[in-house]
Amino acid sequence: MTFNTFDTLQGSVRINLEKLSKVVNSGIPLTAFFFGILGYSFSFYFHFITVTFIYLTVLNFIYLHVQKRHALLSNYGIVAQMRYMIESIGPELRQYLFSSDTEEKPFSRVERNEVYRKSKGIDSSSAFGSQLLFNENEIKLRHSMFPQSKESLEAFSLCIGEERGLENSYTLKHPLIISAMSYGALGKNAIRALARGAKKAGILMNTGEGGFPKYHLMEDCDLVFQIGTAKFGVRNEDGTLSETKLAEIASFSQVKVIEIKFSQGAKPGKGGLLPKEKITKEISELRGVPMGEDIVSPSYHPECTTPQATVQFIKKVQDISKLPVGIKLCLGLEHEFLTLIQTMKALDIFPDYISIDGAEGGTGAAPKTFMDDLGLPIYKALPKVQNMLIKEGVRDRLKLMCAGKMINSGRQFMALSMGADAIYSARGFLLAIGCIQALQCNKNTCPTGITTHDNHLQAGLDIEDKANRVQNYIQSLDREYIELIAALGKKSLHELNDENLFLEGVY
């Protein structure tokens, strides 16, 4: 009985729509005619309405009988257009009204609000209990029965390049680094806001594979220069490394570290992608590529076809730049990674750090399948890499970093406990400078002016204000770090290890 009612209900809704469209389709020309008569017999002013309905009649006629592309329009006419209109504002409706606070992806409102609050410097507590689902796949941090006193905690400090005894080694004062986002993916105001914020907060920032870091340098923060697979900024005509250009960039006093990008979590096995909508004249010049077509980077470095060649390439970049040199990759085939480590060991050449990018990582533009289905998520990849490094006995030859939705201290602490020495975050900082997760990074239409080159949209992004947000975000995180370290019963971030983790059957 119950599902019968449901059936008739559905049926009646469908019939109503059909009837409605019939009524509307014949009603529109009739209305035009009706007002035509009123206009003729009473007042010419009625013809304003007559003309409007003549227009609607013509439009409806086109929908019903002329256009062939949209079945709904030719079956139902203007009523179906309403459907498209309502559907087109669906994402906004869902985000504003209907999605629950823990539901949105990739970051739920709860998670985003946490970053927004931090970036505005509002310390606040929540009430009643966690809104998350607690299930057997949940990773949790284990606290200690005997917390440390906050006074006894030690400051964080991590020297990149100390293993090689480098003169130009770089000491990180903060475990969080702004992850690679190129000028191109981001607009110039966003880059400058992040860079100025990094300067104020005293953190390191990665330039991304956008070529010469013109806007980063304006703000004078410490930089990691990233060499992408297309080597924008340091490339020869044929796409190989230009030694002179690399030496030139490495000689900037702000450039502290060089990073060679092999792959990225959101699109492992694929090169960078900058859609043509976002390629301005300046970007095409900074990168040395033509306008009007998508910029698709190759999926690998032409120099790096074997483990040996890859390690030699790392050595070459180290020698030319005389700076700490790290590599960034998303873990795929484990035996390949193991061979790479063994080759490093055999040749006694190590990068100064390895950064593991989780498959859940962000991107400005990538094919959906690559985002969804390729590469290992960070909490799976990180323990594997840590174990391989320990097993090969080379864990003390390099630093380990990681990225993948590390926007709040909980996730960051889990990664640190799994063996990471420092954390990269890209989207955490985007949220801090006002990203509302409109998911339009690939279209040059970012409503918050972050991932767009549209001057009008960028005008809303005040560099100084957003730089302060970055600083607040870092300071609020710092306060939380102190609470957390103490609660876990440790003296510093360096002491975190896997005994602090809980995962059913694993830790």
Place this chain on the structure above:
Amino acid sequence: MPTQKVETKVLVFSWIFQIIAAIILGMAAWDKIVGTETSHYVFTTLEMEPAGRIIIASIESLAAIMLLSTSIPHMGAVLGLGVMMGAIIAHISKLGFDVNNDGGKMVMMMTVVIFSTIAIIFLHRSRFPMGEKDTD
């Protein structure tokens, strides 16, 4: 609503019509604003003097301005054609085709604007909403 790009060649072609339609509409609006004898006659016959005359003049000027913009000439054409539809109704029902013994000049101008605005709307047709969904 996503708007498709219109080809440059088509745009140049469209500009010819835009300028013609904008000039005629602009002149017509001017005549009504200063209140020439003919316009007084027309709106008295339609029993819309003076409010209707001013309203129509405003719509015509607005349409002319929009026709000369780069971003919304197609909307200007829609507006201009709307006024012309009203004009057709007026001529058929009240005014006749030889208004105030002008030898059909007014009707001829009207025909030119109608033709131009229809051409503009056609050339820019991809910019009108057609149930086009954002594909990604």
